[in-house]
Amino acid sequence: xxxxxxxxxxxxxxxxxxxxxxxxxxxxxxxxxxxxxxxxxxxxxxxxxxxxxxxxxxxxxxxxxxxxxxxxxxxxxxxxxxxxxxxxxxxxxxxxxxxxxxxxxxxxxxxxxxxxxxxxxxxxxxxxxxxxxxxxxxxxxxxxxxxxxxxxxxxxxxxxxxxxxxxxxxxxxxxxxxxxxxxxxxxxxxxxxxxxxxxxxxxxxxxxxxxxxxxxxxxxxxxxxxxxxxxxxxxxxx
Amino acid sequence: xxxxxxxxxxxxxxxxxxxxxxxxxxxxxxxxxxxxxxxxxxxxxxxxxxxxxxxxxxxxxxxxxxxxxxxxxxxxxxxxxxxxxxxxxxxxxxxxxxxxxxxxxxxxxxxxxxxxxxxxxxxxxxxxxxxxxxxxxxxxxxxxxxxxxxxxxxxxxxxxxxxxxxxxxxxxxxxxxxxxxxxxxxxxxxxxxxxxxxxxxxxxxxxxxxxxxxxxxxxxxxxxxxxxxxxxxxxxxxxxxxxxxxxxxxxxxxxxxxxxxxxxxxxxxxxxxxxxxxxxxxxxxxxxxxxxxxxxxxxxxxxxxxxxxxxxxxxxxxxxxxxxxxxxxxxxxxxxxxxxxxxxxxxxxxxxxxxxxxxxxxxxxxxxxxxxxxxxxxxxxxxxxxxxxxxxxxxxxxxxxxxxxxxxxxxxxxxxxxxxxxxxxxxxxxxxxxxxxxxxxxxxxxxxxxxxxxxxxxxxxxxxxxxxxxxxxxxxxxxxxxxxxxxxxxxxxxxxxxxxxxxxxxxxxxxxxxxxxxxxxxxxxxxxxxxxxxxxxxxxxxxxxxxxxxxxxxxxxxxxxxxxxxxxxxxxxxxxxxxxxxxxxxxxxxxxxxxxxxxxxxxxxxxxxxxxxxxxxxxxx
Numbered sequence: 001x002x003x004x005x006x007x008x009x010x011x012x013x014x015x016x017x018x019x020x021x022x023x024x025x026x027x028x029x030x031x032x033x034x035x036x037x038x039x040x041x042x043x044x045x046x047x048x049x050x051x052x053x054x055x056x057x058x059x060x061x062x063x064x065x066x067x068x069x070x071x072x073x074x075x076x077x078x079x080x081x082x083x084x085x086x087x088x089x090x091x092x093x094x095x096x097x098x099x100x101x102x103x104x105x106x107x108x109x110x111x112x113x114x115x116x117x118x119x120x121x122x123x124x125x126x127x128x129x130x131x132x133x134x135x136x137x138x139x140x141x142x143x144x145x146x147x148x149x150x151x152x153x154x155x156x157x158x159x160x161x162x163x164x165x166x167x168x169x170x171x172x173x174x175x176x177x178x179x180x181x182x183x184x185x186x187x188x189x190x191x192x193x194x195x196x197x198x199x200x201x202x203x204x205x206x207x208x209x210x211x212x213x214x215x216x217x218x219x220x221x222x223x224x225x226x227x228x229x230x231x232x233x234x235x236x237x238x
Numbered sequence: 239x240x241x242x243x244x245x246x247x248x249x250x251x252x253x254x255x256x257x258x259x260x261x262x263x264x265x266x267x268x269x270x271x272x273x274x275x276x277x278x279x280x281x282x283x284x285x286x287x288x289x290x291x292x293x294x295x296x297x298x299x300x301x302x303x304x305x306x307x308x309x310x311x312x313x314x315x316x317x318x319x320x321x322x323x324x325x326x327x328x329x330x331x332x333x334x335x336x337x338x339x340x341x342x343x344x345x346x347x348x349x350x351x352x353x354x355x356x357x358x359x360x361x362x363x364x365x366x367x368x369x370x371x372x373x374x375x376x377x378x379x380x381x382x383x384x385x386x387x388x389x390x391x392x393x394x395x396x397x398x399x400x401x402x403x404x405x406x407x408x409x410x411x412x413x414x415x416x417x418x419x420x421x422x423x424x425x426x427x428x429x430x431x432x433x434x435x436x437x438x439x440x441x442x443x444x445x446x447x448x449x450x451x452x453x454x455x456x457x458x459x460x461x462x463x464x465x466x467x468x469x470x471x472x473x474x475x476x477x478x479x480x481x482x483x484x485x486x487x488x489x490x491x492x493x494x495x496x497x498x499x500x501x502x503x504x505x506x507x508x509x510x511x512x513x514x515x516x517x518x519x520x521x522x523x524x525x526x527x528x529x530x531x532x533x534x535x536x537x538x539x540x541x542x543x544x545x546x547x548x549x550x551x552x553x554x555x556x557x558x559x560x561x562x563x564x565x566x567x568x569x570x571x572x573x574x575x576x577x578x579x580x581x582x583x584x585x586x587x588x589x590x591x592x593x594x595x596x597x598x599x600x601x602x603x604x605x606x607x608x609x610x611x612x613x614x615x616x617x618x619x620x621x622x623x624x625x626x627x628x629x630x631x632x633x634x635x636x637x638x639x640x641x642x643x644x645x646x647x648x649x650x651x652x653x654x655x656x657x658x659x660x661x662x663x664x665x666x667x668x669x670x671x672x673x674x675x676x677x678x679x680x681x682x683x684x685x686x687x688x689x690x691x692x693x694x695x696x697x698x699x700x701x702x703x704x705x706x707x708x709x710x711x712x713x714x715x716x717x718x719x720x721x722x723x724x725x726x727x728x729x730x731x732x733x734x735x736x737x738x739x740x741x742x743x744x745x746x747x748x749x750x751x752x753x754x755x756x757x758x759x760x761x762x763x764x765x766x767x768x769x770x771x772x773x774x775x776x777x778x779x780x781x782x783x784x785x786x787x788x789x790x791x792x793x794x795x796x797x798x799x800x801x802x803x804x805x806x807x808x809x810x811x812x813x814x815x816x817x818x819x820x821x822x823x824x825x826x827x828x829x830x831x832x833x834x835x836x837x838x839x840x841x842x843x844x845x846x847x848x849x850x851x852x853x854x855x856x857x858x859x
Contacts, residue, residue, distance in 0.1 A: 012262040013475075015250060018473050020257065027264075027473060027527030038559050046559075057251050085527070087264035089475055164472075212251070 001098055002070045003034075005082070006093040006233055009060040013089030018053040023063060024057040024087060031085035032078060051105040051221055051230020051232070052112070055194060058216045062093055063233050064105050068102040096233055106189070109232060111164065114183045114195040115216040116146070121177070125209035128179050132166050141201060144194065162193045163187040167236055176215065187221075242339060246320070253319040257476045258286035260375070261312075264473040265525065267299065267307040268335050276418030277342040278302055278310045278411075279333055279380070283350075283358035284753070285312040290472065291480035292730065294349060294386070294407070300468035301408045308415050311335040315358045316365070318751070326366060331365040342367035342506035343809070344429075345381040345420055347403075347411065351387035353751050354723065356395060356741055356752035363398075370398050370742065381418060385411070389445075390503050391683035391790040394737035396447035400431070401438050404793055405456025405503075406489075408466050410443045410519040411460045417441065420756075453794045462489055462508040469521040473528070481572030482530035483522040485515050487547065489538035490816050492826075495593070496604045496809050497632070499682040500536055502794045502802075505727035505828040507819065510575060512543045516550050523560065531555065532563045537565065537751070539573050540819075549577050556582050569607050574618040587673075588619050591630035594638075595645030602637055603814045604805070609649065613656045620657040621664065626671045627653060634679040634693035634703045635723075636809065643701045647708035650674045654713045673715045677703060678724035682731050683790045684797065686805035692728040693781040695721050722760055726752065728778040734789035740766050748778070798827035802838075 009016070016024065027048055029036060038044040047068035054060050075097055083092035108168030124145060135141065138160055146154040164184040182201075183195050195216050203210030222228045250256035266303070271277065280298060282289030289295060301309035311333035316324060324330070330339040331713060340346055341364075346434050349358045363370040368379050375382070384395065385403035403410055421434045439779045443457025459465045467486070473480070488821065490507040491500065493770045510518075519531055527698045538544060551562050562580040567573040577588065592607050600607060616627060631646050650672050657670030680699050681687045692809040693701075698721040709716045728739060745760035782788060784803060791799070801824065808815055815824050823829075 012260055015256040015260060016475050020477070023477070023481075025473050026529065030527035030529070033523065045561055056256070080413070087475070088262045108260075165699070 001072045001199070002093055002102060003069060003073075003075070004080070004098045004102075004233065005060055005065045005067065005095045007086070008066065008091035009054060009058075009063055010089055010091055011059055011168075014054070014057055014059045017056060017090060018050070021053075022048060024089065024174050025198070026080065028082065028085045028090065031112065032079065032081040034082070035069050035071045035073060037070040042046045049104055049106075051109050052192070054215075054218060055196075058114075058195075060218045060222050064109070064221060066098065066102070066104065066105055071221055083129075094233055105221075105232060108223050109221045109231065110187050110191075111224050112185050112187050112218055113220040113222065114185065115169070115217045115219050116181045116195045116199060116213050117178055118181060118199060118213050119178045119211055120208065124206075125177060126169075127208040128202070128204040129168060129204040131204075131208070132168060132181070134182065135163065135198075135202050136166060138205070143197060143201075152235035157191060159191070159193045162188075162191070163198065166198070170220055182219075194220070241337035242329050245327065245329045245336075246293060248323070249320075249323045252323065255287070255476055256597045257613070258314070259320060259334075259472075260318065261337075262323060262773045265470045266335060266472060267303045271305065271309070271336060271338075273306075275307040276309070276345065277343045278308060278574035279340055279346045280310055280312050281340075281359070281504045282312070282314045282360055283355040283362060284315055284751075285317050286474075287478040289314045290474045290478045292349065292351070293484045293486065295464060296468040296471040297408050298411055298471075299472065301466045302412050303829045304466070305412050305416070307419050308412060308828060310626075311338075312381070313346075313362070315338055315362055315751070318757070320591075321365065323440065330367050331362055341368055341380065343380045344422065345383060345415060346587075347383045347385060349529065350384050350386040350392070350395070350807070352753065353727045356388075356730060357745050357750040357752055359395065360398065360741060362552075365727045366743070370509075370745075372398055372400055375400075376793075377431050380753055381429075381431075381434070382415070382718060387499060388502065390499055390793065390795065391731060391733075392445070392793075393734045393742060395788040396735050397738040398741075401551055402434060402445040402447065403457065404443050404445050404454050406458050408442065410457040413441055414438060414444060425616075453792050455794045456796060458786075459489075459508065462510045463514050465510075467518060469518060470525045471522070473526050480532065481528070482532050482533050483519070483526050484532045485518050485522065486510065486535060487515060487533045487538050487541045487544070487690040488535045489816055491540070492802065493537060493540075493606065494604050494805070494815050494817060496628040496686040496805055497593075497635070497679060497682070499685050500528050501607070502684050502797050503684075503828075504782065505538065505796055507544075507824065509541055509731055512547050512550065513531050515542060515825045516554075517548055519551055520554070523555070523558070523790070529559060530561045530563060532565060533603055534565060537568060539576060540568050544576065545572075547575055549672065552582065563586060569612045569615045571615060571618055574615060574622060576623050577619070577624075586625040587628055587672050588624045589628040590615070592649065593630065593632050594635060594642065595631060597648070597651045598641045598812060599635055600639060600646070601814050602809050603632075603816050604809070606814065606817070609652070612649070613652060616657050616670075617654050617660055620660040621672055623666065625657075625661070625666075627671070628673040628675060631655065631674065631676045631707075632679045633676055635717075636681075636687055638693070638701075639703060640701070643704055646674065646676065647705055650714050651711060656713060657806070658713070663706055669713050671713055671715070673704075673717070674709065676702070676716070676718040678719050678721055679729055680724055680727045683788070684793075684795050684802070686802045686809060687803065688732065688788065689782040689784055689806060691781045692725065694779050695725060695775060698724065698728075720758070723752070725774060726763065732782075732789070733777060740770055740772065743769060783831060796826075796828040798825075801826045 036046040049066045051064040079095045086092050140158050141160040143159045145156045162185055166184040169180045169182050185193050200210045203214045246259050246463050302308050313333050318390050358369045369375050369557040372485050381400045382400050383401045385407045417437050435446045438444050445454040488509045490504040492507055495501050593605045654670050702718045749759050749762050751757040
């Protein structure tokens with residue numbers, strides 16, 4: 001039996017690396033008495049497959065994980081047990097059985113919705129919306145090459161196609177001068193754009209200085225198919 | 239702002255392993271600050287990932303927090319990246335549970351696991367904004383206490399500490415904190431430190447460095463089976479050094495290795511029953527979700543029912559893919575059978591500690607292992623499928639000659655040949671891999687070798703070089719310890735209060751995290767000693783006269799000085815002494831330590847011998 005779990009990553013959890021998350025999830029599943037299926041071999045490990053990893057520091061409202069089980073279980077009882085078993089870094093949202101031959105999460109999820117809270121200097125207050133408009137009006141946008149000491153340089157990349165929507169949800173708030181932006185970004189095996197990078201592009205287009213975002217939350221991971229958008233849990237019932 | 243966790247959050251993207259600074263783990267206990275009489279902060283003088291592997295922390299967390307009037311929180315040394323941020327932003331050392339500054343607590347207790355962590359204790363007090371000299375602290379500062387194995391000679395730290403827990407802390411520490419709580423309640427929250435220290439001195443096992451008094455007897459548990467143990471330990475999110483559940487199968491060891499401080503200070507041997515251990519293991523599995531359980535002790539295969547315990551655990555845990563590990567196995571057939579039993583889920587390497595290369599030297603240190611037994615064990619382990627063996631040795635042991643050192647290389651080669659032969663016979667490819675890990679002998683307080691000086695730096699390095707020359711076989715990996723670090727350990731392990739100013743000077747020069755080789759500031763240490771007119775090498779290598787007083791004479795761990803001398807003399811005569819569990823009593827004195835215990839211990843001893851015969855092989859002499 002295969003099960004799909006939807007969970008949240010709280011502020012504490014946002015600092016977990018992907019490996020920390022996998023370890024924490026395995027322990028939680030064990031505490032919830034999930035009959036985990038294990039890989040064969042020298043060092044058996046449970047078969048967990050996560051949707052695209054979150055950057056460190058980013059919280060997540062609806063993250064996903066598929067788990068292979070060795071025997072059947074009652075999903076409702078298991079959901080209650082898992083909710084109790086998760087540590088403060090993680091929050092339970094839902095669990096559903098999925099077909100054995102379901103495609104992997106990374107193969108089907110192609111959109112991510114982010115909320116990004118940013119602060120701007122008072123004199124730049126009026127530059128944010130024009131920056132957003134310029135980015136959306138551009139026909140192509142290039143991400144700068146990334147150089148890291150000791151690592152291979154990631155070449156520049158055209159990313160306009162990954163930017164689906166940017167909405168200014170709120171702001172600027174009178175006192176704090178903060179904006180809240182919603183960004184809908186394409187996800188593909190070919191590449192993805194981080195919300196921080198898009199914020200820098202907006203700042204560059206609006207000609208102001210981008211301070212690192214105050215908070216970033218991935219609100220949803222979606223499947224876009226034939227012009228419609230589904231949550232990964234919705235596809236389960238077909 | 240009170241909550242220091244909120245204050246460090248903006249900087250978490252700039253540090254490695256930010257989770258170290260946040261708390262919020264599974265099974266964390268957050269008690270209401272105002273509902274208790276005494277608030278205790280446990281300080282581990284190293285980073286989070288090292289400290290969270292420490293079983294003592296988990297036991298004390300339970301022992302203190304289960305009392306309604308007490309509260310215990312945790313703090314660790316921030317790693318250098320976070321330390322720099324905290325200093326520049328004016329964020330003090332804080333507790334992971336409440337985020338409160340360390341200075342808010344009534345009492346801060348440090349565990350002293352090894353000498354190289356001493357500078358971190360001082361550095362943590364500095365970060366907390368608390369004067370590290372006890373005499374400079376006011377009644378409003380937290381009481382600073384310490385415990386752990388290094389208390390066996392705590393004098394180099396004594397001027398920094400208000401009180402010291404000698405011996406086993408799980409019962410004594412909560413008692414000490416209750417006394418602080420009552421003292422404060424009687425004075426409407428205020429502390430009269432001289433009076434408080436006198437009240438604490440009345441507890442058995444508490445040493446107050448500023449008070450002259452009788453010899454302090456260590457605190458010890460009578461019954462390990464009924465001892466407090468945490469069944470809901472904290473489960474870290476990040477990978478820590480030992481990421482597993484731990485059950486303590488027994489405490490104490492009477493094998494009598496003459497260099498071993500733990501083997502002397504944790505006597506007598508007390509076992510936890512099979513029933514208790516299995517029940518604890520089940521509870522830990524349910525409450526942690528770990529995929530590994532370690533049976534910890536100084537020598538777990540010495541438990542009289544270890545076979546049944548291991549069988550009981552494997553029967554339940556193997557099917558859940560929970561592996562079992564048995565650190566510190568002795569080199570005998572029985573160990574291999576145990577290891578075969580437990581390593582069905584995940585197989586790791588096999589580790590033994592012959593400690594010395596020649597039989598003569600093993601007799602001097604009373605390590606009851608023969609070459610034949612070791613080779614037979616290796617043969618059995620390799621035929622059971624292992625292809626990696628790790629061997630621990632020490633150099634610079636008392637009376638050691640270059641021949642004894644060379645015998646280490648010889649023994650490793652014999653092990654490689656014996657193991658590879660078995661593999662060939664079984665038609666397996668490759669050869670046995672041996673890791674030869676060599677440390678430098680550090681004489682420790684409260685052991686038969688406490689009077690002996692360490693080998694000089696030149697001697698240690700010459701012996702290390704000799705081994706490097708001799709070990710040419712590519713199947714043997716040779717690694718050895720830094721001689722300078724060992725010298726510092728030796729100085730502090732047997733030094734007196736005169737070393738306290740050196741520690742302070744070293745910390746002021748930036749020394750801390752000395753056990754992290756890349757952070758060890760050798761020149762600063764050398765300067766600190768020089769400025770105070772002390773010769774490092776002379777301190778480390780000095781021999782003590784058998785009749786002169788020692789800096790730790792006022793602490794009584796139950797093993798008498800007469801016995802230590804007797805064992806020292808036997809070492810010089812290359813005579814071995816048996817384990818009193820299987821052979822005659824050696825008169826170490828621990829059984830007559832508390833009135834009434836002698837009879838009980840001898841009754842336990844008889845029972846054990848009976849049970850050992852059942853398994854025959856448990857006695858490997």
